[in-house]
Amino acid sequence: MLRRYDWHRDRYGPPEEIAPPPVLIVEGVGSAWAGSPAAYRIWIDAPRELRRARAIDRDGLEYADAWDRWSARETAFFAEDGTRARADLLVDGTAPLPHY
Numbered sequence: 108m109l110r111r112y113d114w115h116r117d118r119y120g121p122p123e124e125i126a127p128p129p130v131l132i133v134e135g136v137g138s139a140w141a142g143s144p145a146a147y148r149i150w151i152d153a154p155r156e157l158r159r160a161r162a163i164d165r166d167g168l169e170y171a172d173a174w175d176r177w178s179a180r181e182t183a184f185f186a187e188d189g190t191r192a193r194a195d196l197l198v199d200g201t202a203p204l205p206h207y
Contacts, residue, residue, distance in 0.1 A: 114166070136181050140188050150194035153201050155182075 110119040139148040153161075155178065162174045185191060 114170075136184065139190050139193065140184075141190075141193070147196075148190075148194045149196045149198060150191050151198045151200040152191075153199075157201060 109123045109125055110121070111123070112118075113120050133145070137143070139145050139150070159171075159174060159178065163171055166174070191197075
């Protein structure tokens with residue numbers, strides 16, 4: 108069961124059922140947490156200010172305060188969980204790539 112989060116409406120959408128594929132790639136803050144059944148974890152790293160600038164560019168300045176609050180919770184979660192240390196692959200996320 109999947110519930111997509113609608114950032115513009117600030118709520119979860121309706122539950123959706125998806126057929127289990129042979130390989131499933133899950134992206135997001137909680138996708139590699141300690142209790143996750145992930146078989147392979149990728150950590151993409153970039154400085155906080157660069158990530159913030161990209162988020163504001165993508166979502167608009169009206170989301171800046173929300174991003175700052177979310178980023179603080181994310182940082183605390185990763186520190187407590189040790190998520191980065193369990194990564195199978197570390198990727199430099201500073202390359203300038205377009206968002207879609």
